[in-house]
Amino acid sequence: MRAIETRNIGFRYPGGPVLFSDVNIHLKSGECVALTGPSGCGKSTLCHILAGIIPRSIPGAIGGNVLLFGEDIRDLPLARIVQLVGIVFQNPDAQLFSPTVEDEIAFGPENLCLPRHEIKERIDNSLRAVHLVSHRLAETQTLSQGQKQLVALGAMLALEPAILICDEVFAQLDQNSTHLVKEVLRLQKEQGCAILMVDHNQDNLEMADRIYRLEGGRMWEGP
Ligand SMILES: Nc1ncnc2c1ncn2[C@@H]1O[C@H](COP(=O)(O)OP(=O)(O)O)[C@@H](O)[C@H]1O
């Protein structure tokens, strides 16, 4: 079954022009698919739609259908969507809001009202996955940009998403952090996570099985 499938989606912000139309993409579990395209073409907007942020938190008119594991995203409760889709953005400062690494990573599982022991297990697993066990009690503001991005990723992994959307997550990272984040993503892919990665850098695109390009309001598949 496809983790993500879009059927002719089109979009415009309220009062704005049509940003794209007839967008058909699909992504299965264990696949890493890249999304490229010029600045302003709507890549981040599409990521927001696939994660349910548009139209639930940011308004806009969506045409067509987004299916997550065969279910229309419109019919899924938000609590279900956040467990299915994790999203990480370019700027971790815009994503992190908790005082410490542990608080940030605990936020998701705590809000799912999981049993105590499971919350603890998820925090432990997540910290290990992003190599931040020794930074558990660190204040996020004291961390490097790369470490912050790992915290943002860890916070998503704690929700154990089947789909991970990474919107230019390497853009602010140095080589070492880029390497670490890539390793985390590779392992997630191996474990069956479907990954949609917005990126331009050829070195990062290497890990993608397929590439989509959004340009001039249309989606193309190919290099
Ligand atoms: N919340 C919003 N309201 C209105 N217009 C927006 C909003 N967010 C982005 N846009 C506009 O939509 C277009 C696509 O933006 P975006 O999806 O961020 O593109 P990309 O990620 O490909 O650079 C841009 O022209 C941008 O200014």
Ligand SMILES: [Mg+2]
């Ligand atoms: Mg963008």
